[in-house]
Amino acid sequence: xxxxxxxLHILGLIILIIAGLMLIPLGVSxxxxxxxxxxxxxxxxxxLGIGLLMALGTRSQARDRELQVRDGFLLAALTWLxxxxxxxxxLLWQLPGLSFTDAYFETVSGLTxxxxxxxxxLDALPVSINFWRTFLVWVGGMGVVVLxxxxxxxxxxxxxxxxxxxxxxxxxxxKLTPRITQTAKGLWVVYACITAGCVSGLWLAGMPVMDAxxxxxxxxxxxxFSSHDDSFGFFNSPAMEAxxxxxxxxxxxxxATHFLFVTRRSFRVYRFDLEAQAFWWLxxxxxxxxxxxxxxxxxxxxxxxxxxxxxxxxxxxxxxxxLATTDYNKWPMFxxxxxxxxxxxxxCAGSTGGGIKMVRAQLLVKQSYGELRRLIHxxxxxxxxxxxxxxxxxxxHSVLAFVSLYGATIIFLTLLMLxxxxxxVTALTAIVACVNNMGPGLNLVGPxxxxxxxxxxxxxxxxxxxxxxRLELFTLLVLLSPExxxx
Numbered sequence: 001x002x003x004x005x006x007x008l009h010i011l012g013l014i015i016l017i018i019a020g021l022m023l024i025p026l027g028v029s030x031x032x033x034x035x036x037x038x039x040x041x042x043x044x045x046x047x048l049g050i051g052l053l054m055a056l057g058t059r060s061q062a063r064d065r066e067l068q069v070r071d072g073f074l075l076a077a078l079t080w081l082x083x084x085x086x087x088x089x090x091l092l093w094q095l096p097g098l099s100f101t102d103a104y105f106e107t108v109s110g111l112t113x114x115x116x117x118x119x120x121x122l123d124a125l126p127v128s129i130n131f132w133r134t135f136l137v138w139v140g141g142m143g144v145v146v147l148x149x150x151x152x153x154x155x156x157x158x159x160x161x162x163x164x165x166x167x168x169x170x171x172x173x174x175k176l177t178p179r180i181t182q183t184a185k186g187l188w189v190v191y192a193c194i195t196a197g198c199v200s201g202l203w204l205a206g207m208p209v210m211d212a213x214x215x216x217x218x219x220x221x222x223x224x225f226s227s228h229d230d231s232f233g234f235f236n237s238p239a240m241e242a243x244x245x246x247x248x249x250x251x252x253x254x255x256a257t258h259f260l261f262v263t264r265r266s267f268r269v270y271r272f273d274l275e276a277q278a279f280w281w282l283x284x285x286x287x288x289x290x291x292x293x294x295x296x297x298x299x300x301x302x303x304x305x306x307x308x309x310x311x312x313x314x315x316x317x318x319x320x321x322x323l324a325t326t327d328y329n330k331w332p333m334f335x336x337x338x339x340x341x342x343x344x345x346x347x348c349a350g351s352t353g354g355g356i357k358m359v360r361a362q363l364l365v366k367q368s369y370g371e372l373r374r375l376i377h378x379x380x381x382x383x384x385x386x387x388x389x390x391x392x393x394x395x396x397h398s399v400l401a402f403v404s405l406y407g408a409t410i411i412f413l414t415l416l417m418l419x420x421x422x423x424x425v426t427a428l429t430a431i432v433a434c435v436n437n438m439g440p441g442l443n444l445v446g447p448x449x450x451x452x453x454x455x456x457x458x459x460x461x462x463x464x465x466x467x468x469x470r471l472e473l474f475t476l477l478v479l480l481s482p483e484x485x486x487x
Contacts, residue, residue, distance in 0.1 A: 005061035007075050012054025014079055018086050019047035025090070025135065029128035036094045036126040043089035050086065070484060077476050080467055084108040090132055095119075101456045105463050110136030112470035113352055115224030115322035115439035116462065118452040122229050127210060130227040134217040140470075141221030141352035142191050142255070190258045194250055195220045201243040207235060215323075219247050222352045224322025224439040231447065232312070233325040241312045241325060252279060252319040254350030274387055275348045275359045282358075286318060286342055287311045290335050297332045310335075318342035320353045322439025329446030336442055340429060343438040354437030354469050356406060360399045362386065367396055405473050410435055413465050420457050430454070434465035
């Protein structure tokens with residue numbers, strides 16, 4: 001009970017932060033007089049009340065208790081389960097026809113940087129509602145828990161275990177600065193500065209300021225929420241697409257690498273990051289391959305036109321952003337399926353993307369190649385290296401376990417979707433898109449449609465898939481282990 005009280009105390013403080021964040025879209029609503037002022041004011045007050053009750057009600061029991069490893073996992077899981085529920089309040093107030101199931105799906109999609117939506121007629125929504133949706137993507141991009149470990153120490157609460165549980169990637173023990181708080185703050189500063197650059201670039205390319213801000217949130221969070229039903233295709237601007245591609249590629253790289261670039265002021269950190277190099281070469285090769293395929297299949301008469309549409313949509317889907325400039329659901333089947341395949345592993349660990357992550361794919365390839373060599377030389381000792389460092393066997397075992405669980409999760413949830421009456425293409429691509437935090441799938445949930453076509457049961461399955469993907473499976477599933485709850 002003491003452990004649970006400590007976790008609930010911090011969760012209450014996190015809800016207070018969410019309440020404070022609601023003041024930003026409230027200000028936007030007042031600025032544009034879009035009619036959503038009451039929704040955000042009431043939601044902020046409600047979240048404030050809930051947060052205060054939780055924080056004050058558990059304060060005495062949680063006093064002077066440092067979080068343990070188990071507490072970090074529990075806090076990370078509860079944060080990603082509870083904060084989307086609090087974030088639904090403005091949507092439920094302003095959109096009375098919206099069910100809690102759909103509202104929760106929308107906010108989970110935002111905070112997990114998935115970008116799948118159940119809403120249509122986005123152009124007619126109040127500016128502040130679209131701002132809130134895309135702002136959730138930006139906040140979720142670096143992680144609500146990472147945000148709180150940068151802020152909560154000011155309130156006397158430590159958070160290194162929470163940071164370790166939430167940070168994506170197989171090598172979670174690496175610290176960029178001696179103190180975890182400095183690490184979190186440093187990552188957020190870098191994240192905010194690159195976002196400001198993205199906003200400026202989109203604005204200079206001709207995008208209106210608010211649209212530039214909201215799409216920068218989605219681009220840097222690699223979550224494809226847009227303020228328009230036509231997504232990024234609404235602007236039909238090669239210049240804006242070029243800016244978006246550049247910043248999607250930046251967001252697909254480990255932010256620790258960006259942090260080291262800022263502190264060391266040297267491009268060598270990128271040159272010697274083998275994961276980033278593999279990511280860049282994969283993106284370049286994939287764009288050229290899809291462009292050639294679309295041109296060969298006469299989807300586009302000119303190769304440069306094919307290259308333009310391939311470049312944006314391949315990078316967007318591969319980095320799990322999910323923005324689109326065209327309905328690629330109508331392309332010859334190889335192209336969209338290949339793009340979704342890329343979303344499973346293309347982005348780097350420590351980025352705002354989803355999926356297996358490039359570093360895990362690299363380790364799997366190296367390990368598999370080593371096993372092939374051992375078939376020829378049975379006495380060979382297989383040593384896997386990454387960045388000229390020997391990878392510990394425990395890391396390799398963890399990677400193998402993760403990929404196995406990743407595949408099993410997709411198969412199990414897809415079977416449940418099929419059991420509920422969904423067609424195979426929609427079922428499989430919806431689950432893969434949600435587990436990878438990528439957004440649009442194919443067929444009924446393609447880029448030109450929404451997830452509103454799904455039943456409530458199917459919507460909850462996709463919601464679970466998004467949460468599992470964002471927490472990289474283990475953080476959420478470990479709570480189901482009986483050993484976790486034993487003292």
